[in-house]
Amino acid sequence: MIVALIGVIALVSVNALFLIWMERKVAAHIQLRPGPMEVGFHGALQTVADAIKLIGKELITPEEVDRPIYLLAPIVIFLPVLVLFLVIPFAPNLIIRDLNVGILLIFAFSSLTVLSILMAGWSSNNKYSVFGAIRSIAQNIAYEIPLLITAMSIILMVGSFKLSAIVAAQDKVWFVVIQPLAFLLYIICATAETNRAPFDIPEAESELVAGFHTEYSGMRFGLFFLAEYTNMFVVSAVATVLFLGGWRGWILPPVVWFLIKVYAIIFLIMWFRWTFPRLRFDQLISFAWKVLIPLAFVNLLVTALAIKLF
Amino acid sequence: MKFMMDLFSAEGMATLSFLGVVGLTFIGALIAVGARNIFHNVLGLALALFGVAGLFVYLNSPFVAMMEILIYVGAICIAICFAIMLSEPLYLPKPPRKPIKLLGAGLASGLIFAMLGLLMKKTTWVAAPERSTxxxxxxxxxxxxxxxxxxxxxxxxxxxxxxxxxxxxxxxxxxxx
CATH class of the missing domain: 1.20.5 (Single alpha-helices involved in coiled-coils or other helix-helix interfaces)
Structure with a gap:
């Protein structure tokens, strides 16, 4: 158990360092510039340098904040994310606990992120932070519903919440072939749930300074970033398990296949950021309630019908 | 020494985690009722419900525990947060608590507690391994x-x-x- 915990923490840190570098590189190359090049090979050590700088920075606590909540928020946002790794199947035998309620655990604990974003935004005693937090709740409530319903249509086909069973059910075809609409809905909702562009209104830089984490500095700010990138990894891992056959692949070992698929989805999400402009808030909410949720329900009904008929 | 050994046995750990979870629930409940800041109330409620989810895990029903977190902590508490927008501005001085209200609340919760306690006493409990359903x-x-x-x-x-x-x-x- 302790080995697993150390492994997860190592994975989380390395993953975040890698993703920040990847994000900057992807952004740079999409904008036809080289991005970080100085520290290490093609800037590979840039985020390590940044992280050391971040750890060394002073932790500033503004005067009027709601102290206990302000201090707790970065921790509360990061802890549930660690729990999520409990059930992710990296390879046939590389899974910490293959729980019966695996996918439920992931959805349950990732819903706590919103609460901690609210804690951060509200306790900062800054109107931009509160705006960011309130937007984040409205957005997360709206997008969690279609996310759960699309995942439900996969669970209906498999008949189990167990992640390893979902992977096992895809030994012939990946579910992305059978459920292309569900995959599309899932990717859209996952992008929104992780507050990524074009759904990044909780921290819209051009309107809200930095949204809910405006008042955080140093490693507290770093924890928010760590949680965000880890969340991105988790939603991509869940997408891989639900739609892309998990660790299935040829020749290469399963864990390599799993990581290739996860990072491919992460690349897709990063690609979105530099392709679509940020949505306006009302557009974002009405898109969720008027388009995504009805589509998700139709998808679920059709799936249920198809299972009964064939 | 004996005490320490007991603590690290399976039963000792189970009891310890049970007490921890119950403590969490009670602390959360106290904050939910006692705090004067509506946002602290919501967070206290979330903590209490999280503790209840822990109790379900302790009782070996992880499904109910996950639903508890998903629905109560993840959805209900967050929906309650919208109530902040309808509440009085937080920088205004808070009105003092009316004793009549406190009395009413105490009576109501005391009544419910007494009834639940009576119900628990009257029910014949069956140990988990002997249950057939x-x-x-x-x-x-x-x-x-x-x-x-x-x-x-x-x-x-x-x-x-x-x-x-x-x-x-x-x-x-x-x-x-």
């Missing part, structure tokens, strides 16, 4: 759609009423638009 997710699902279908539907009616109430409360004071 299967309480898996499948059975729960079947029960919800057969034996308890009416209760299930009535609960959704309660939700509808709550939603209507929320709309009425939110509309009030916005004026004619």
């Amino acid at each position: 299967d309480w898996s997710i499948t059975t729960l699902g079947h029960f919800l759609l057969t034996k308890y279908a009416l209760i299930f539907e009535v609960i959704s009616l309660v939700l509808l009423v709550a939603m209507l109430g929320a709309i009425v409360t939110a509309r009030d004071g916005r004026g004619e638009t």
Whole structure:
């Protein structure tokens, strides 16, 4: 158990360092510039340098904040994310606990992120932070519903919440072939749930300074970033398990296949950021309630019908 | 030394985690009731419900525990946060608590506590290994759609009423638009 915990923490840190570098590189190359090049090979050590700088920075606590909540928020946002790794199947035998309620655990604990974003935004005693937090709740409530319903249509086909069973059910075809609409809905909702562009209104830089984490500095700010990138990894891992056959692949070992698929989805999400402009808030909410949720329900009904008929 | 050994046995750990979870629930409940800041109340409630989810894990029903977190902590508490927008501005001095209200609340919760306690005393409890009924997710699902279908539907009616109430409360004071 302790080995697993150390492994997860190592994975989380390395993953975040890698993703920040990847994000900057992807952004740079999409904008036809080289991005970080100085520290290490093609800037590979840039985020390590940044992280050391971040750890060394002073932790500033503004005067009027709601102290206990302000201090707790970065921790509360990061802890549930660690729990999520409990059930992710990296390879046939590389899974910490293959729980019966695996996918439920992931959805349950990732819903706590919103609460901690609210804690951060509200306790900062800054109107931009509160705006960011309130937007984040409205957005997360709206997008969690279609996310759960699309995942439900996969669970209906498999008949189990167990992640390893979902992977096992895809030994012939990946579910992305059978459920292309569900995959599309899932990717859209996952992008929104992780507050990524074009759904990044909780921290819209051009309107809200930095949204809910405006008042955080140093490693507290770093924890928010760590949680965000880890969340991105988790939603991509869940997408891989639900739609892309998990660790299935040829020749290469399963864990390599799993990581290739996860990072491919992460690349897709990063690609979105530099392709679509940020949505306006009302557009974002009405898109969720008027388009995504009805589509998700139709998808679920059709799936249920198809299972009964064939 | 004996005490330490007991603590690290399986039973000792179980008791310890049980006490921890119960403590968490109580602390959360106290904050939810006692704090004067509506946001602290919500967070306390979330903590208490999290503790309850821990109790379900302790009772070996992880499914109910996950639903507890997903629905109560993840959805209800966050929905309550919207109430902050309807509440008084937080920088205003808080009105003192009316003793009559405190008395009423104490009486109501005391009554419920007494009734639940009586019920617990009267019920004959069966230890988990001796229970014959299967309480898996499948059975729960079947029960919800057969034996308890009416209760299930009535609960959704309660939700509808709550939603209507929320709309009425939110509309009030916005004026004619």
